[in-house]
Amino acid sequence: QINTAGARFRAALVAEKPLQIIGAINAYHAMLATQSGFKAIYLSGGGVAAGSLGLPDLGISGLEDVLVDVRRITDAVDTPLLVDIDTGFGGAFNIARTIKSVAKAGAAAVHIEDQVSAKRCGHRPNKAIVSLEEMVDRVKAAVDAKPYDDFVVMARTDALAVEGLQSAIDRACACVEAGADMIFPEAMTELGMYQQFVEAVKVPVLANITEFGSTPLFTVEELATAGVGMVLYPLSAFRAMNQAALQVYQRVRKDGTQKHVVDLMQTRADLYEHLGYHAFEQKLDALYKK
Numbered sequence: 368q369i370n371t372a373g374a375r376f377r378a379a380l381v382a383e384k385p386l387q388i389i390g391a392i393n394a395y396h397a398m399l400a401t402q403s404g405f406k407a408i409y410l411s412g413g414g415v416a417a418g419s420l421g422l423p424d425l426g427i428s429g430l431e432d433v434l435v436d437v438r439r440i441t442d443a444v445d446t447p448l449l450v451d452i453d454t455g456f457g458g459a460f461n462i463a464r465t466i467k468s469v470a471k472a473g474a475a476a477v478h479i480e481d482q483v484s485a486k487r488c489g490h491r492p493n494k495a496i497v498s499l500e501e502m503v504d505r506v507k508a509a510v511d512a513k514p515y516d517d518f519v520v521m522a523r524t525d526a527l528a529v530e531g532l533q534s535a536i537d538r539a540c541a542c543v544e545a546g547a548d549m550i551f552p553e554a555m556t557e558l559g560m561y562q563q564f565v566e567a568v569k570v571p572v573l574a575n576i577t578e579f580g581s582t583p584l585f586t587v588e589e590l591a592t593a594g595v596g597m598v599l600y601p602l603s604a605f606r607a608m609n610q611a612a613l614q615v616y617q618r619v620r621k622d623g624t625q626k627h628v629v630d631l632m633q634t635r636a637d638l639y640e641h642l643g644y645h646a647f648e649q650k651l652d653a654l655y656k657k
């Protein structure tokens with residue numbers, strides 16, 4: 368067992384090329400993802416907003432909201448967790464506090480972006496970004512606040528949609544210069560764009576393969592040819608669970624029974640299996656043996 372979360376994230380990146388990073392909306396999903404073989408997991412800002420708060424991904428949620436979910440996930444699994452910290456939740460000292468708090472809560476890595484604080488989902492229109500200088504200051508504050516060297520600060524740029532590819536690449540290079548460990552070019556529209564980032568930044572590059580967005584659903588094999596280091600699926604399971612939940616709610620309401628949707632459900636036996644329920648029960652029986 369490698370003893371810091373950041374070191375475990377870096378080891379995963381070496382072990383798997385490109386590294387698949389799968390979104391886990393809560394502690395139980397983190398367990399399911401881990402048991403499915405994923406070597407790294409992700410807490411989406413859009414996911415915290417929608418799933419934990421019932422709010423859109425518009426910079427409404429704050430550090431405490433994210434920390435609650437990070438702690439729950441890292442208490443359940445050792446799988447290294449990448450956390451979306453949006454714009455860092457404020458100025459230099461707020462960013463420092465965010466990094467320290469998220470790392471203390473057990474996260475391995477964060478991504479911090481160059482949108483204005485009243486941010487939008489990366490795959491929606493009308494985004495606005497801060498200047499390159501302001502983004503570099505964010506990265507400097509984040510890197511300076513690292514509690515240990517292996518903690519990963521990833522810089523995300525949303526510039527493609529606002530200023531174009533060259534500006535996005537320039538920003539990424541400036542962030543690496545300022546100490547960013549990895550680069551997340553958001554909302555790419557062509558495979559070749561990733562390759563240009565990879566060649567320019569010389570640090571691992573993440574491709575966000577989110578559904579129903581601006582980026583085609585490139586496969587791991589395709590992204591490997593472009594030299595991408597990490598492939599992110601931020602909300603895939605969340606979208607699927609939402610669809611299943613809505614079907615169950617609507618059918619139970621309409622039919623007066625859940626009989627027609629039982630096939631959509633995880634069985635009690637499977638739930639207990641993935642949770643390790645029986646080990647807890649046996650422990651209890653052993654503790655309080657009569």
Ligand code: PYR
Nearest residue numbers: 411412413414451601
């Ligand atoms: C999100 O899922 O919220 C991202 O920013 C990728």
